[in-house]
Amino acid sequence: MRIGELARITGTTPRALRHYEEAGLITSRRADNGYRIYDGSAAVRVRNIRELLAVGLTLDDVRAFSVCLDGDVAASPPSERGLRIARDRLAVLDARIAAQTRARDHLATALAQAADRRPAPAR
DSSP states (O other): OBHHHHHHHHTOOHHHHHHHHHTTSSOOEEOTTSOEEOOTTHHHHHHHHHHHHHTTOOHHHHHTTGGGTTSOGGGSOOOHHHHHHHHHHHHHHHHHHHHHHHHHHHHHHHHHHHHHHSOOOOO
């Protein structure tokens, strides 16, 4: 199938598919006219890549799961490396959430203080 069809059936974009290919996560062959042609099994692989990205992994992280991208990733027995990557990514996400929560709390406090300093409306 061509790149546009693969993008359509997997809910992604041709640009993302080219990016996955550059990262070595999917492969294609070239037709005589230069178009990328993907095997029908690429759809499962792309859906699994997108699912792993959706839970916060990076493309580099996803490479560690390449042996199971063609099947049911969730049902595959986890490797120690895969578990370590997932734990590390969870720690990164937790740190980002904590930083954003601190920034939000700081802004809320600053807004409350600014509202307290406003003069009463004129009558």
